[in-house]
Amino acid sequence: MKEIYDVIIIGAGPAGMTSAIYASRANLSVLMIEKKYPGGQMLSTGEIENYTGYEEISGPELSEKMFEHSKKFGTEFAFGEITDIKVENNLKILTAGEKTFKAKTVIIATGTEARLLGIPGEQEFASRGVSYCAVCDGAFFRNKNVVVIGGGDSAIEEALYLSNLVSKVTIVHRRDELRAQKILQNREFEKANIEFVWDSVPIEIKGERKVNSISIKNVKTEDITEISADGIFIYIGMNPQTSIFENLDILDEYGYIPTDDHLATKIPGIFVAGDVRQKEIRQVVTAASDGAIAAQSAYKYIELNQ
Numbered sequence: 001m002k003e004i005y006d007v008i009i010i011g012a013g014p015a016g017m018t019s020a021i022y023a024s025r026a027n028l029s030v031l032m033i034e035k036k037y038p039g040g041q042m043l044s045t046g047e048i049e050n051y052t053g054y055e056e057i058s059g060p061e062l063s064e065k066m067f068e069h070s071k072k073f074g075t076e077f078a079f080g081e082i083t084d085i086k087v088e089n090n091l092k093i094l095t096a097g098e099k100t101f102k103a104k105t106v107i108i109a110t111g112t113e114a115r116l117l118g119i120p121g122e123q124e125f126a127s128r129g130v131s132y133c134a135v136c137d138g139a140f141f142r143n144k145n146v147v148v149i150g151g152g153d154s155a156i157e158e159a160l161y162l163s164n165l166v167s168k169v170t171i172v173h174r175r176d177e178l179r180a181q182k183i184l185q186n187r188e189f190e191k192a193n194i195e196f197v198w199d200s201v202p203i204e205i206k207g208e209r210k211v212n213s214i215s216i217k218n219v220k221t222e223d224i225t226e227i228s229a230d231g232i233f234i235y236i237g238m239n240p241q242t243s244i245f246e247n248l249d250i251l252d253e254y255g256y257i258p259t260d261d262h263l264a265t266k267i268p269g270i271f272v273a274g275d276v277r278q279k280e281i282r283q284v285v286t287a288a289s290d291g292a293i294a295a296q297s298a299y300k301y302i303e304l305n306q
Helices: 014-025 040-044 059-070 134-141 153-163 182-190 243-248 284-304
Strands: 005-010 030-034 076-079 084-088 091-096 099-108 112-114 145-149 168-172 194-197 200-207 211-218 224-228 231-234 238-240 270-272
Touching (some): 005 014, 005 091, 014 030, 014 040, 014 099, 014 284, 030 099, 099 284, 134 153, 145 153, 153 168, 153 194, 211 231, 270 284
Parallel strands (some): 005 030, 005 099, 030 076, 099 270, 145 168, 145 231
Antiparallel strands (some): 084 091, 112 238, 200 211
16 A cells, blocks of 8 residues: 555446546556445446447446456555545545545545435345345345336336346336336336336335335325235435535535536545536446546646646
């Protein structure tokens, strides 16, 4: 480990790993720190069809390819969870457990995490029928009945993945139409073992030692019904992983981080890339693009502040 790195990247999703490629290829000393596993949200994606150059590739496979590429030009990698970051004399000082790291620049690429329903039974049955990752847990429900909560791209993609494993998928959505891309909707409607419950929200997950049903309420009639299920997969949106940056005063009202066109924050030398950034589209390809821009901006910042 170096005493002072040119760049420390927080997060090893597609944004962080692309930042590592561009920064290390520019001959900067780079440390990439990840608290879980390289890949971020890609690890929970069954198939990716819209990343340039791959007509179809699994999320875990693309994650592995990116990770190996990210280390090619000398990036150092470390597991750890950053718990504090402060700025002293233009140096960025990061704390992870008992370790302290210093850098001239920081690229925040911490991404997002699944939003919780916040209903009775959700936490009690976590890992006992409640899941936020079909790719991770789908195989446990082979030939069983599951419920998917949500109507966006993630919910529909994961429901399609599950439909190839389970007997039946019931999609519960609070509106009367899906928000997902039309191509995904069309595939969903063609699946014989996928059913829809419209205008409804979950109110309680039930079971004994594991999940066996979910209660839902129709938002128009307020009627409550119960659906038998062995598994509940939840996809109702994401929350930015930015709580550790609150002391820097760089977050918007929703917890995302605004940047300029160079992906710089209002603190000199701190840049942002990927889903954690305030922006419209959050996809693998846009995260990778952010990573390249953030790394180039960090390089220019260091050149101007030698």
